[in-house]
Amino acid sequence: MSKVIGLTGGIASGKSTVVDFLSSKGYFVIDADKVVRELQEPGGKLAQRILKTFGPRFFESSGVLDRQKLGKFIFSDEAARQKLAELQNQTIREEIYRRKSDLLKIMPEEGIVFMDIPLLFEQNYDGFDEVWLVAVDHEIQLERVMQRDHLSRSEARLRIAAQMSLKEKKKKATRIIDSSGTILETRKIVEQYLLDLESH
Template sequence: MIKIGLTGGIASGKSTISKILKGLGAKIIDADIEAKAALKPNAEPWQLLIKEFGKEILKNDQSIDRRKLGNMVFGDKQKLNKLNSIVHPFVIERIKGKIAYMEQKGDIKAVVLDAPLLIETNLHNLVDEVWVVDVDTKTQISRLIKRDKYNEEQAKNRLKAQLSQEERLKYATAVIDNTGGRRHTREQVTKLWNNRVEELN
């Protein structure tokens, strides 16, 4: 079983590529889903986050409002580091457990770890290859404004809070250009799958 780390900046199109890989037969571990589990009531990080950031980050159902928390920490390096130090260890343990379970099953060709912070959290050490989704900054900003209803300044702050694409590309085993249409992206991903996954299996 080959372990692939899929990463890229915010609004680079990782989810689209993840869906293509799932269609080709990969098992997907979505780091964002694992992070959401950390924000559920009574999860260990949930209690620590309330202690650190206050009850104003809670929704009516007592889960943590990601948007409120995000607005509170982005642009403030110290708060962002604190948030990451609370959430990341929990997420990493969950991911390690899922990878171990899939390895034991023995009938899986590839597991794809879809993680925006693959490099920053050292999750790249858990995978065999790193596939980086590449897209220009202008496209990312326009996608963020359209998708998440950010204004331009908020979108730029989100990008600034992340690792630069230049730094991310240093870790890449493969690069997927996602500035073109879906067909172009699908062709690249299918070719990579055939060359890397099918060949190894």
């Protein structure tokens, strides 16, 4: 029986390291962020829906979505922000589940699909056999966000605080991958979980 595993984690939690490792092992990974980028490309489903809803002023002549211009507009208009959020969530959700369905049709009987969704809990995604949470010590997370995005400590704190708390996510997760250590240590945790998964 095929298994579907939801994979999530907070900002700078080390989730990309886990995804890269799973991909290198030959597992199917549906990456929600990549799906969003594809949907926003000229002619993409999300780009078309944004064009239909908000008009051509947020697009360059080449058909490329001007994210900065749209971003400025929606942050100054709460109703527009809500409308865009609903539009994005619906379009992304449809596409992610469609891809999952397509993969399950062509996969071997005992195959495993990972669905990498940053806002898995926040957006109430479901339909998983298990949910794996990539978690990291708060202080390490803070340092990583500061380094990666060139932010001050207070700015990094705000970014982290904007997401669901790690404490809440841990309650909802099936398994927790602690990525506070080295990449090798994180991979070992993932390998053990994969062995557990494949032996059941």
